Amino acid sequence: xxxxxxxxxxxxxxxxxxxxxxxxxxxxxxxxxxxxxxxxxxxxxxxxxxxxxxxxxxxxxxxxxxxxxxxxxxxxxxxxxxxxxxxxxxxxxxxxxxxxxxxxxxxxxxxxxxxxxxxxxxxxxxxxxxxxxxxxxxxxxxxxxxxxxxxxxxxxxxxxxxxxxxxxxxxxxxxxxxxxxxxxxxxxxxxxxxxxxxxxxxxxxxxxxxxxxxxxxxxxxxxxxxxxxxxxxxxxxxxxxxxxxxxxxxxxxxxxxxxxxxxxxxxxxxxxxxxxxxxxxxxxxxxxxxxxxxxxxxxxxxxxxxxxxxxxxxxxxxxxxxxxxxxxxxxxxxxxxxxxxxxx
Amino acid sequence: xxxxxxxxxxxxxxxxxxxxxxxxxxxxxxxxxxxxxxxxxxxxxxxxxxxxxxxxxxxxxxxxxxxxxxxxxxxxxxxxxxxxxxxxxxxxxxxxxxxxxxxxxxxxxxxxxxxxxxxxxxxxxxxxxxxxxxxxxxxxxxxxxxxxxxxxxxxxxxxxxxxxxxxxxxxxxxxxxxxxxxxxxxxxxxxxxxxxxxxxxxxxxxxxxxxxxxxxxxxxxxxxxxxxxxxxxxxxxxxxxxxxxxxxxxxxxxxxxxxxxxxxxxxxxxxxxxxxxxxxxxxxxxxxxxxxxxxxxxxxxxxxxxxxxxxxxxxxxxxxxxxxxxxxxxxxxxxxxxxxxxxxxxxxxxxxxxxxxxxxxxxxxxxxxxxxxxxxxxxxxxxxxxxxxxxxxxxxxxxxxxxxxxxxxxxxxxxxxxxxxxxxxxxxxxxxxxxxxxxxxxxxxxxxxxxxxxxxxxxxxxxxxxxxxxxxxxxxxxxxxxxxxxxxxxxxxxxxxxxxxxxxxxxxxxxxxxxxxxxxxxxxxxxxxxxxxxxxxxxxxxxxxxxxxxxxxxxxxxxxxxxxxxxxxxxxxxxxxxxxxxxxxxxxxxxxxxxxxxxxxxxxxxxxxxxxxxxxx
Ligand SMILES: Cc1cc2nc3c(=O)[nH]c(=O)nc-3n(C[C@H](O)[C@H](O)[C@H](O)COP(=O)(O)OP(=O)(O)OC[C@H]3O[C@@H](n4cnc5c(N)ncnc54)[C@H](O)[C@@H]3O)c2cc1C
Ligand code: SF4
Ligand code: SF4
Numbered sequence: 001x002x003x004x005x006x007x008x009x010x011x012x013x014x015x016x017x018x019x020x021x022x023x024x025x026x027x028x029x030x031x032x033x034x035x036x037x038x039x040x041x042x043x044x045x046x047x048x049x050x051x052x053x054x055x056x057x058x059x060x061x062x063x064x065x066x067x068x069x070x071x072x073x074x075x076x077x078x079x080x081x082x083x084x085x086x087x088x089x090x091x092x093x094x095x096x097x098x099x100x101x102x103x104x105x106x107x108x109x110x111x112x113x114x115x116x117x118x119x120x121x122x123x124x125x126x127x128x129x130x131x132x133x134x135x136x137x138x139x140x141x142x143x144x145x146x147x148x149x150x151x152x153x154x155x156x157x158x159x160x161x162x163x164x165x166x167x168x169x170x171x172x173x174x175x176x177x178x179x180x181x182x183x184x185x186x187x188x189x190x191x192x193x194x195x196x197x198x199x200x201x202x203x204x205x206x207x208x209x210x211x212x213x214x215x216x217x218x219x220x221x222x223x224x225x226x227x228x229x230x231x232x233x234x235x236x237x238x239x240x241x242x243x244x245x246x247x248x249x250x251x252x253x254x255x256x257x258x259x260x261x262x263x264x265x266x267x268x269x270x271x272x273x274x275x276x277x278x279x280x281x282x283x284x285x286x287x288x289x290x291x292x293x294x295x296x297x298x299x300x301x302x303x304x305x306x307x308x309x310x311x312x313x314x315x316x317x318x319x320x321x322x323x324x325x326x327x328x329x330x331x332x333x334x335x336x337x338x339x340x341x342x343x344x
Numbered sequence: 345x346x347x348x349x350x351x352x353x354x355x356x357x358x359x360x361x362x363x364x365x366x367x368x369x370x371x372x373x374x375x376x377x378x379x380x381x382x383x384x385x386x387x388x389x390x391x392x393x394x395x396x397x398x399x400x401x402x403x404x405x406x407x408x409x410x411x412x413x414x415x416x417x418x419x420x421x422x423x424x425x426x427x428x429x430x431x432x433x434x435x436x437x438x439x440x441x442x443x444x445x446x447x448x449x450x451x452x453x454x455x456x457x458x459x460x461x462x463x464x465x466x467x468x469x470x471x472x473x474x475x476x477x478x479x480x481x482x483x484x485x486x487x488x489x490x491x492x493x494x495x496x497x498x499x500x501x502x503x504x505x506x507x508x509x510x511x512x513x514x515x516x517x518x519x520x521x522x523x524x525x526x527x528x529x530x531x532x533x534x535x536x537x538x539x540x541x542x543x544x545x546x547x548x549x550x551x552x553x554x555x556x557x558x559x560x561x562x563x564x565x566x567x568x569x570x571x572x573x574x575x576x577x578x579x580x581x582x583x584x585x586x587x588x589x590x591x592x593x594x595x596x597x598x599x600x601x602x603x604x605x606x607x608x609x610x611x612x613x614x615x616x617x618x619x620x621x622x623x624x625x626x627x628x629x630x631x632x633x634x635x636x637x638x639x640x641x642x643x644x645x646x647x648x649x650x651x652x653x654x655x656x657x658x659x660x661x662x663x664x665x666x667x668x669x670x671x672x673x674x675x676x677x678x679x680x681x682x683x684x685x686x687x688x689x690x691x692x693x694x695x696x697x698x699x700x701x702x703x704x705x706x707x708x709x710x711x712x713x714x715x716x717x718x719x720x721x722x723x724x725x726x727x728x729x730x731x732x733x734x735x736x737x738x739x740x741x742x743x744x745x746x747x748x749x750x751x752x753x754x755x756x757x758x759x760x761x762x763x764x765x766x767x768x769x770x771x772x773x774x775x776x777x778x779x780x781x782x783x784x785x786x787x788x789x790x791x792x793x794x795x796x797x798x799x800x801x802x803x804x805x806x807x808x809x810x811x812x813x814x815x816x817x818x819x820x821x822x823x824x825x826x827x828x829x830x831x832x833x834x835x836x837x838x839x840x841x842x843x844x845x846x847x848x849x850x851x852x853x854x855x856x857x858x859x860x861x862x863x864x865x866x867x868x869x870x871x872x873x874x875x876x877x878x879x880x881x882x883x884x885x886x887x888x889x890x891x892x893x894x895x896x897x898x899x900x901x902x903x904x905x906x907x908x909x910x911x912x913x914x915x916x917x918x919x920x921x922x923x924x925x926x927x928x929x930x931x932x933x934x935x936x937x938x939x940x941x942x943x944x945x946x947x948x949x950x951x952x953x954x955x956x957x958x959x960x961x
Pocket of ligand 3: 580600645647650
């Protein structure tokens, strides 16, 4: 493929067989780049294109949907070996694809996997890499620049890239705006057969161990079940752990729970513990002292269960349940186990 | 001896410059009154005897060189007095000696024991000589020298023996003086110097931070000022700071005595000259410096006016401003201050939310002709519990028909948590903006509820104003609610009528009591309510026990030992008052939490003094 056409690659982020919304954000970002460079150098970019690259297995149906987001074609490397992330293998595969298609740049959303993958790939490609980018500009014959926050967001640094052959860029998820799907267009899906045996891999995956969701750090988990003094001591807290298991959430607590040594300090939510913002938070038997709410105010959806209708926690709750945790929760858990989480 | 003294001087003089003036009157009063030392009864009295037992005979001996007649009886009385003093001296020195031998002094007792033994030799030979003299010259004035007489019974009445003993006595004195700079006895000089140079600024005003282009705070020993190093030289390792330190008592890895002694050892290790490595950091760990609640108990109780706390803050400054090291739990609060200007991260838009109620109407400072500016502080403005206290204050002001205003949305955190957590630049930024608001609105008098705001506005802002605006306007008067309420009661603007509860105990907030000396006003306020009895807790006034919230403690997890608020809560539960009264938002939150964590049947109610009065009028 000739390199005088601007071909922007975006890496498809997918989980459990579905494409994650960050991918659409990347598509929008690529679109923006194309439009911008079109204004700057019309000839070159008039037929620039966006290609999504996917590594995985069983994604065909999902990938077809990408046409609705302005993506022109998909390069799909399929294989059971690619079903799970493996840094070394993924980097080799992407290198091979890069050598074949020579895109103008590769965009990824910044996450735990890409922070491992991007540097590996860039070093194999012998090109520039900027991670955690919030603003990126590219134009042929012109400069390529990237901006990213430093010092916990107080300052920004802007880079001009010297090696302009296909830089690898990871963009911070919060600058990737979700885009509305347009009408789906038919897009070309190029299947690339990959034989991992051809790579001289130095690492081999021998076993994969799932972390129990309740072991997830509370500030990383999307669902957190937290318990307070009202839940009670000793085994009483088991009800919280059971709910966490059935919702695949992590477990946290107020200071009394930590003082009773039912949970380690890393699981304390609040002013002298951790500040969390999960998508779903259960606050069970918690009065809602300011020192606790400081740590959870930014949670998206809050379910509070308390016997006291006047409890302050209800001011923060989207769903307030007045009742005894030990009566309410067993029934909730039963229902979840019966019908699955999202069909309650 | 002089060479020794100068060598020591060169060591602490290697510290940074700091301008200090001395006070002879203060020193003389300190020495002869011995008040600060006597604060600790037993040892204090022993020290008192040793001091006077050394000093008075010295005076007599010097005077005796002038050969004047004072007659038999007066000279007998002097002699009797000397005997008594000598005995007390001996008792004192033996008590101190035993204390040092059994004490847990980390450096071992040798350093201190040697000079004490010389002192014992001096006094015993003195008595022996007297005994010999009495044996030789007859015992007609026995009443004047009872101890000498006892010695005369078994001491040979030989002139040559007397000569030898007098020589030993004399050489022991010389030896004591000659060795003075090299052992513990040097505190006679170093501690006196430290008292001479003691601080004249308000106690609550922290030293300005040491800031250069590439460093901040104390990274190495020489980053301390000479006065800070003199503190270390003056320290007698008596351990009073440690005995009163809430961090130490509650089992945290911090001892203010160790801090001072470590600095002392390091400054001699480096001889004031060569040290450049970060020995300071490897000797004093981060766990130590972050355990301090800035309660100033160590400063209050040090008999030689050494101030362990400001060293801790200087080391924090280095960790925070040069290394970005801050306990993880405190980071969100500091970010909130940086971005929103308040500890809760709510922002200016929400600062007046507490006042969104039709019965809370008052002016903004900009267009008010008010008597006083009410300063809600972050706690009053944002903490749900303290908002109640703030509203109670408004009720009192309205009842007293005081015209007051607030800065409204222009108010920012006073900066105390930032400053005491070592973030001096953030403190200066917040303070600067607040001071500009005061100047713009021509504020003359400010009323605060929180003792930390009170201390910062009253004691620290004048210095910042001088620095930033090059001249300080006429100083703004800052009053704490407890003082102000007492004033209102005195002039009968408000009259507490309705008894609330009989037994009220008072928790002295560190920054009201120890730091600003306000002990009586809150007690008077409580007692002014009819039918109320004030119940003192075991630890009160100067020995009041910190709730654990100061110095950024509200935002740090206590990783080891027992929680300070629980220790205090246990003491309160023991005293069993009906109400625990306090006058500080940190104390209020900490003690409510501490008492509820005791999970006892009967829960003591915790109220702010403002609420108590608002309920009584
Ligand atoms: C400086 C400082 C820092 C602090 N930092 C933190 C912190 O980081 N994190 C933190 O969590 N706390 C912190 N605290 C403590 C905080 O102030 C509260 O004391 C604590 O959050 C209260 O915990 P709780 O809600 O579990 O207990 P409580 O306040 O005792 O509340 C228990 C609640 O459970 C309800 N209840 C009782 N039985 C039942 C039942 N069977 N079913 C349902 N509901 C029931 C009660 O109605 C009550 O509302 C801090 C305190 C201080 C002073
Ligand atoms: S200020 Fe208080 S907590 Fe800090 S060292 Fe001194 S006594 Fe201990
Ligand atoms: S600093 Fe003061 S109180 Fe502490 S050990 Fe030294 S002399 Fe005693």
